[in-house]
Every structure is written in structure tokens, then in C-alpha cells.
Amino acid sequence: MNEPLTDGRRIKGEQRKRELIEATIRVVARDGVAGVSHRTVSKEAGQPATAAAYYFKTIDDLLTAALTSCMDEDAERVRRLADEVEDPDQSLRELAALMCRVVAAPAHLLAEYELYLLAARRPELREPTRRWLAAVERFGRRHTDDPVRLRVLAGTIDGVLMQALLTDTPPGQEDWTEILRTVLVTPTPGPGSGR
Template structure:
């Protein structure tokens, strides 16, 4: 999947073919066609892989420590790699055109929602956390300056109540 993501970073989703991915991976084209009969299968697996990885990161942050600061640090690292971020958003937006991909994007949104529910049970605020995170990351793709962890932390303090909820409140 890393080879597929590197192709998307470099050439966009439109640049993905069995040939370009196999060349990037340094394997014969027959290797990619053996595992992925169509490009749709390859892109579905790439999206699923990325969303599952991102969802797992969010789940780990929901389990303790300074959650907002941990998320701010993660967002800062994500923003510092615009090629990878752009590849992830191209795959994410593919789900808007191909509804069968939404299971993977739904897992990411559920993980962000679970994180937000550590702070609030207000459904509007919970939904807005994902929108703010996605919005600021998209804005970083259009800017030459990338927010640092402190800027992300300030943003998260604006959209989430100050104190995390206790397990009894969750």
C-alpha cells in the first residue's frame, strides 16, 4: 500500500495504475494484478489502509494522557508531510463519488467522534470536531506555512471543553 500512496502523492489518484504502482514497489506488474484485479480494488485497499491507520491513532489517543495535546502533536506531524496528507485526502474524497468506499471513511469519522466524546456529549460539537480537523488540514495544503502543535492545541481548546470527561461521564 505504501507504493500506492507514494504514486498518489506524486501523481494523484489519476496516476494510479497497476504499472505505476508495481514500478514504485519494484515488483513485476503481475504481482499487483494478482492481488488487485482492478484499480478500484487497489484504491479501496489504499483508502481502507489509510483510514484504519488514522482511526487506530485516534483510538489510542482517546485512552488517557493529555489527549488534546497528543492530537495537536499528531496533527502537526501530519501537516508537515503535505504529500502524504494530499494523498490521504484524495482517497478520502474518492468516497464522495464512490459510496461503497464510505465504510472506511466512516471508521475515521467514528474514531474522531469517539475522541470528541471524551470531552462532550453534545452531538453538534462532536460532529464539528471532525469538520474543524479536516478543514484546518485542508487549509494547510493551500498554505506555505504549516501550523505547529501549539496552534493546533489552541484550535482544539476552542472546539472542545477544557476538561476531559471522566470514564463515568462518558
């Protein structure tokens, strides 16, 4: 008889945790990692002042949850493209469209990079970033097995996303498609190329 009540509490608790993670991302986007406190995040989430401390014992726990959420969400989207889109050229266009959607949410993207940089300083936070890089590599392997190109792909995506935060005219879908094609697709030799 207590099961529905317990399940309801568990579901409500999970929802509150999710709201706190989303609030953390907003605080990081607005104020940087230094602006994150249990009280600030609770207020941003519209929850009692002690809520964040109840669900996340330390600020590190809160930041780890936010980083994991951001990276895993993006990694899952890229993994789906790698696994579900059969036509290689279509997969490039789909990834380009995804990158445009990422750029269209600059606050979220800014928070991701703040958290990404935090992981660079703190090795214990790096697992979510590894999963992101693995998803990008998985996508790239649909087009090439060249390890250099696969590293260039990850660096290019991260670099272009970072540049998009610094410009008023971020790359559009055609730009992204051409960038990805340049990194991943080996040009076929033309006539007179000696082959």
C-alpha cells in the same frame, strides 16, 4: 513439513501487498487517483509489472486497500488517544502533536484527501472514512456529548488539515491545541456573567 514454506510465502505475499499499497499512496500523492494503474504501482513498488494485478484484481481493489490503510491507520492513532490518555488537557495536546505529525508528511496527507474525495464519489469506498470519523467522535466524547460540537470537531480537523496543504506555514502544536480547545472545551463562566 510444508508449513514453514507456506507461512514464509504468506508472509512474503503480505509484505508485497503492503509495499503495493504504500506505492499506491505515493502514486496518488504525486499523480492523483487518475495516475494509478497496475503497471505504475508495480513499478513504484519495485516489483514485477504484473504484481499489482496479481494481488489486486482491479484498480478499485487497489484504491480501496490504499484508502483503508490510510484511514484505519489514522483512526487507530486517534482511538488510542481517546482510550489511553486519561487527562483531558493532555489528550488535547497529544492530538495536537499527532496532527502536527500528519501535516509534516504532506505527500501522505495529499494522498489521503485524494482518496477521501474518491470515497465521496463512490459509496462503496466510504467505510474506512466512517471509521475515521467515528474515531474522531470517540476522542471528542471525552470532552463533550454535544453532537454539534462533535460534528464541528470532525469538520475542523479535516478543514485545518486541508488548509495545511495550501500554506507554507501550517499550524504548530500550540495552534492545534487552541483550535481543539476552542471546539471542545466549554468556557467556564467568569465573574459577572450572570450565573
